[in-house]
């Protein structure tokens with residue numbers, strides 16, 4: 001029997017095309033008009049985004065992007081391209097990239113695969129998000145399905161499930177952290193992108209567990225399959241266990257909030273209080289992101305450092321995202337090879 005013709009799409013969030021205010025406005029509008037990001041009725045969302053948030057935010061965001069932009073473009077896009085190239089060298093199926101917002105679009109990614117392999121039968125969608133959140137993983141997957149359906153493509157679309165607790169992902173993350181443990185440090189902060197608490201409740205498939213049961217994220221539940229909070233705690237628990245980091249040497253916080261009612265504790269507030277609690281030498285990492293981006297390079301590495309040092313901290317080291325770490329490249333390649341052999345263990349069922 002002949003093997004099926006397959007292809008892979010690595011999917012990330014996306015960036016503006018340039019640091020111009022007009023490109024940033026276009027990107028923010030597309031991003032924030034996503035009903036899985038700002039979950040309001042259409043008209044209120046439209047008025048809030050177009051009338052208030054984008055006009056005020058775009059000039060500030062454009063300035064922030066300027067501080068991290070490279071000759072090749074946005075770090076997130078450049079790093080996603082580099083990951084695609086590294087993975088492509090080790091697998092025998094075509095691999096391309098798509099962004100949820102901006103370029104390259106999902107249509108462009110599907111077309112790129114069809115051009116390389118016109119009789120393609122199965123495409124693997126690989127979201128570059130280890131954790132499930134309606135504003136990251138879910139919107140990426142649902143949007144790819146929608147574009148697939150609208151174009152009437154005949155190939156099948158399969159999706160890698162969230163890998164926040166997969167032993168091979170944890171091992172890759174641990175080995176990217178390991179060299180930094182040689183530094184003299186008091187504490188490690190795991191800073192994850194925040195989400196509104198309302199989103200955690202909305203994603204609860206049982207309707208009665210998340211943020212309703214005491215200590216919900218540590219009480220076994222079916223809800224954890226789609227609970228971002230549970231999943232980030234699990235990544236932290238598993239990776240600190242693998243590295244034998246004692247419980248009193250690390251903590252979790254949530255960054256990048258936009259509005260009220262987001263998951264706590266907040267990273268920026270923690271950075272202010274740590275020095276007062278005797279934490280003077282800090283390591284920070286951001287495992288919700290596979291690729292370094294505005295939120296890690298500007299918010300955490302630049303502004304976070306300033307906050308911590310001004311509050312009395314002495315040393316502040318950021319640990320890069322997995323990016324193109326060789327172990328991460330080989331994990332992705334291994335999962336792609338498994339998929340290419342018809343192994344469905346890693347796929348959403």
Ligand SMILES: C=CC1=C(C)c2cc3[nH]c(cc4nc(cc5[nH]c(cc1n2)c(C)c5CCC(=O)O)C(CCC(=O)O)=C4C)c(C)c3C=C
Nearest residue numbers: 013014015037061076133135136193195258288293294295
């Ligand atoms: C874990 C992944 C992400 C989740 C969950 C997420 C939720 C989320 N984000 C916003 C608003 C903004 N996020 C912005 C940037 C941004 N967000 C992620 C990832 C997640 N967001 C990434 C990778 C990036 C960086 C993109 C880059 O180009 O480098 C921005 C834009 C920048 C800014 O103006 O700050 C906004 C806005 C919301 C509202 C939300 C959940 C509801």
Ligand SMILES: [Fe+2]
Nearest residue numbers: 013193256295
């Ligand atoms: Fe975000």
Ligand SMILES: [Fe+2]
Nearest residue numbers: 210217227230
């Ligand atoms: Fe939970």
